[in-house]
Amino acid sequence: MSTFKAPKGTYDLLPPDSATFLAVREAIARPLRNSGYGYIETPGFESVDLFARGVGESTDIVTKEMYAFETKGGDRLALRPEGTASVLRAALEANLHKAGNLPVKLWYSGSYYRYERPQKGRYRHFSQVGAEAIGAEDPALDAELIILADQAYRSLGLRGFRVLLNSLGDKECRPVYRAALQDFLRGLDLDEETLRRAEINPLRVLDDKRPDVQKQLTDAPILRDYLCDACKAYHEEVRELLRAAGVAFEDDPRLVRGLDYYTRTTFEFVHDGLGSQSAVGGGGRYDGLSEMIGGPALPSVGWALGVDRTVLALEAEGIELPLPSVTSVYAVPLGEEARRVLFAKVTELRRLGIATDFAYGGKGLKGAMKNANRSGARYAIVAGERDLAEGVVQLKDMESGEQAPVGLNEIVAELETRLG
Secondary structure, three states: OOOOOOOOOOOOOOOOHHHHHHHHHHHHHHHHHOOOOEEOOOOOEEEHHHHHHHOOOOOHHHHHHOOEEEOOOOOEEEEOOOOHHHHHHHHHHOOHHHOOOOOEEEEEEEEEEOOOOOEOOEOOEEEEEEEEEEOOOOHHHHHHHHHHHHHHHHHOOOOOEEEEEEEOOOOOOHHHHHHHHHHHHHOOOOOHHHHHHHHHOOHHHHOOOOHHHHHHOOOOOOHHHHOOHHHHHHHHHHHHHHHHOOOOOEEOOOOOOOOOOOEEEEEEEEEHHHOOOOEEEEEEEOOOHHHHOOOOOOOEEEEEEEHHHHHHHHHHOOOOOOOOOOOOEEEEEOOHHHHHHHHHHHHHHHHOOOOEEEOOOOOOHHHHHHHHHHOOOOEEEEEOHHHHHOOEEEEEEOOOOOEEEEEOOOHHHHHHHHHO
16 A cells, blocks of 8 residues: 555545446536537646636635636636636636637536535535627527536436526616625624625625524525616516426525635525535536636526536436446456467457457466456356467357357457447
8 A cells, every 4th residue: 555645535436336437427518519509628726816817806716716826927827617718718718709609518527626614515626517698798698508407317317406597687777786785794793804895896795604694694585676677677588498398397496506716697506315415516607707818798697516426416316327337348368379469369359449458467277267256257168278279269148158160260359249
């Protein structure tokens, strides 16, 4: 055992469990690829200012959770705590919004980093798949993204998740609500830090999970009562489109997301099987973010779904994904000549796209067959000197246990037929 361990609050993804993570990523990505979203990858670190400006200086993410550092050249960088600001920065830098087709639709997958108190379902390094539609203000786009996430979860067999929906208003109506909420919060018995937060971004206080704070918020003014006509109409259209698509959602007038850039539509996917960390993903519209980071006005909407959280949701529902077997054929050579001959067959099978493995390290028949069994292979091919002298290999069906000789020159075609 090595003296080194994974850093606190992180995890290693190892086979066979890692196959489930890959399948979840693929299931989330599939509906996006089918709907005009192109893949984007951004660096794991960016300028601290991008997140301070984009995510919001008053958010916990920026004040407490960011891994920030100074480079040898004196640049202030941070490991990315979320994906949207980076994706928007990359799209602006490459002028994708000038290429004609708006919205620019992008999806991504990667690791994100936050210095949080580790607990089940909440890690300091976590994996997300996200999607952003940049440069169009259209309720159909908000609905599309929610529908695609719903589709992804259903394709995995998940049924126990709920979609929470709210509108956070826009720059017309939000300030009016903000002032009313601040007035209300000033009259409560809150600690200094929470009061300070209420002055910078009072909506964040609604997100406070502490029971004593929540109890005091029972009569807090509700944003829905302050929405302007344009925001009301926009939100109603999103709801109608979701209903027409058969996507069930719950109106949650208290739902705010932990990032400052959201406007209008905001939503969360929650799973009640996960305990306190019940959110599996979420997102919303962020019409002002482009300007916040120095770009032109580009109304946009997006979401990020947690891969680790989705895996926990699958476990909570007892769902085992039908994962393809890693190995279909396992070759067991007995002797030097057989090693040479079978290794050539293994290479040939692999070139045909058949998942094939080989008994390395010169194990005896018993040990090698144990390995063949563990590999989950459907067939084993075994050959010794006598077999080769007769121009055959032994083909063993690992399920039925039946074994029969097959001509050395026919074995590849035979396996292709059987596994076709």
